[in-house]
Amino acid sequence: MTATRGLEGVVATTSSISSIIDDTLTYVGYNIDDLTENASFEEVIYLLWHLRLPTESELSELKQQLAENMSLPDEVLAQLKAMPVKDVHPMAALRTAVSALGLFDEEADVMEDDANYRKAIRLQAKMSSIVTAFSRIRQGKDPIAPKTDLSFAANFMYMLTGEEPADIQEEAMNKALVLHADHELNASTFTARVCVATLSDIYSGVTAAIGALKGPLHGGANEQVMKMLTEIDSVDKAEEIVRKKLENKEKIMGFGHRVYRQGDPRAKHLREMSKKLTEISGETKWYEMSIKIEEIVTSEKELPPNVDFYSASVYHSLGIDHDLFTPIFAVSRVSGWLAHILEQYSNNRLIRPRADYIGPGMQEYVPVENRG
Ligand SMILES: CC(=O)SCCNC(=O)CCNC(=O)[C@H](O)C(C)(C)COP(=O)(O)OP(=O)(O)OC[C@H]1O[C@@H](n2cnc3c(N)ncnc32)[C@H](O)[C@@H]1OP(=O)(O)O
Numbered sequence: 001m002t003a004t005r006g007l008e009g010v011v012a013t014t015s016s017i018s019s020i021i022d023d024t025l026t027y028v029g030y031n032i033d034d035l036t037e038n039a040s041f042e043e044v045i046y047l048l049w050h051l052r053l054p055t056e057s058e059l060s061e062l063k064q065q066l067a068e069n070m071s072l073p074d075e076v077l078a079q080l081k082a083m084p085v086k087d088v089h090p091m092a093a094l095r096t097a098v099s100a101l102g103l104f105d106e107e108a109d110v111m112e113d114d115a116n117y118r119k120a121i122r123l124q125a126k127m128s129s130i131v132t133a134f135s136r137i138r139q140g141k142d143p144i145a146p147k148t149d150l151s152f153a154a155n156f157m158y159m160l161t162g163e164e165p166a167d168i169q170e171e172a173m174n175k176a177l178v179l180h181a182d183h184e185l186n187a188s189t190f191t192a193r194v195c196v197a198t199l200s201d202i203y204s205g206v207t208a209a210i211g212a213l214k215g216p217l218h219g220g221a222n223e224q225v226m227k228m229l230t231e232i233d234s235v236d237k238a239e240e241i242v243r244k245k246l247e248n249k250e251k252i253m254g255f256g257h258r259v260y261r262q263g264d265p266r267a268k269h270l271r272e273m274s275k276k277l278t279e280i281s282g283e284t285k286w287y288e289m290s291i292k293i294e295e296i297v298t299s300e301k302e303l304p305p306n307v308d309f310y311s312a313s314v315y316h317s318l319g320i321d322h323d324l325f326t327p328i329f330a331v332s333r334v335s336g337w338l339a340h341i342l343e344q345y346s347n348n349r350l351i352r353p354r355a356d357y358i359g360p361g362m363q364e365y366v367p368v369e370n371r372g
């Protein structure tokens with residue numbers, strides 16, 4: 001048996017949800033460029049869960065179901081309030097709160113398709129409320145109830161800030177949610193599938209996936225990008241600092257990808273949005289610095305930016321706290337996790353690979369009192 005490090009190139013399942021072929025990303029056969037320009041996040045959720053786009057009435061039904069399910073159980077709100085909110089990372093809070101949601105869902109362990117679909121709606125709706133409620137609680141403010149007539153993207157901004165977003169802000173948030181919704185067998189989605197392939201419940205699968213997304217090599221990279229931009233702070237300093245990082249063999253966050261070779265097709269949409277939003281905010285340095293860093297990294301290492309790179313300056317320009325960037329990724333990606341979890345249940349087999357053992361050979365057990 002020979003191990004493939006990091007499972008690179010290993011095809012671990014079939015799936016009808018999303019594909020990356022020749023650097024082109026599709027959701028159910030629809031090019032991500034088309035979806036980003038034209039679709040609402042709610043349409044994308046429907047697409048991922050039903051493998052087809054919704055009719056008008058199906059879409060309005062889903063929107064209503066999401067809005068109706070956004071409120072959190074009192075016990076989960078109380079738990080968020082009891083957390084050491086000033087010290088805790090919002091991804092850790094989200095992971096804990098999603099796990100707690102399972103305790104208050106009477107259908108948590110009901111495995112029928114209908115019950116699983118109802119839980120998917122509840123989770124998709126409530127994750128947005130958890131992230132926004134946590135953010136408000138740590139600012140000493142009360143969580144805000146969603147407005148049923150707002151889009152998912154606008155509701156997220158509204159529950160976060162208490163103000164309905166401007167059109168451009170809603171558009172930016174909707175695009176970010178569409179772009180992050182699914183991505184074939186990325187680490188967190190694989191984690192979710194491994195978990196539920198034991199026939200464990202949806203809450204366990206999503207909790208496990210949140211844990212995997214949190215790491216800086218995956219979803220956690222967007223917060224690290226903003227950390228780097230903040231440290232660099234001016235276009236003039238970008239070249240020297242980034243070249244030094246590369247010389248020191250430090251990873252530049254937001255660059256590189258296991259699957260894409262020519263570049264991540266999602267990055268250009270966020271680059272464009274970053275330009276627009278920084279022009280509006282008057283803080284164009286974040287965009288200009290990002291462009292400069294991209295020039296340096298692509299020329300030195302031929303490593304194109306991934307989805308996390310320009311999302312940092314987009315979220316910053318929307319006034320969002322930097323440690324909420326990865327939770328926003330989760331609010332979108334849960335749609336993909338849920339699609340993959342439902343697909344896994346529909347054609348399940350335990351996921352259990354092998355390890356190439358490289359430890360010592362057979363050893364004789366020595367009782368503790370005889371060990372030198
Ligand atoms: C939503 C997402 O999850 S997108 C990815 C988000 N993560 C990041 O942006 C973190 C930075 N990027 C990385 O760490 C990697 O490119 C990953 C994790 C995305 C992909 O990792 P892998 O496919 O395992 O590539 P690996 O880490 O082995 O890198 C291959 C080579 O490229 C280099 N490299 C890869 N990414 C970077 C980077 N961002 N900066 C500098 N060098 C890099 C590695 O140092 C390595 O060089 P070497 O062969 O000289 O040792």
Ligand SMILES: O=C([O-])CC(=O)C(=O)O
Nearest residue numbers: 182183185186187258307
């Ligand atoms: O696919 C991956 O490995 C990481 C990624 O870009 C994503 O999850 O969106």
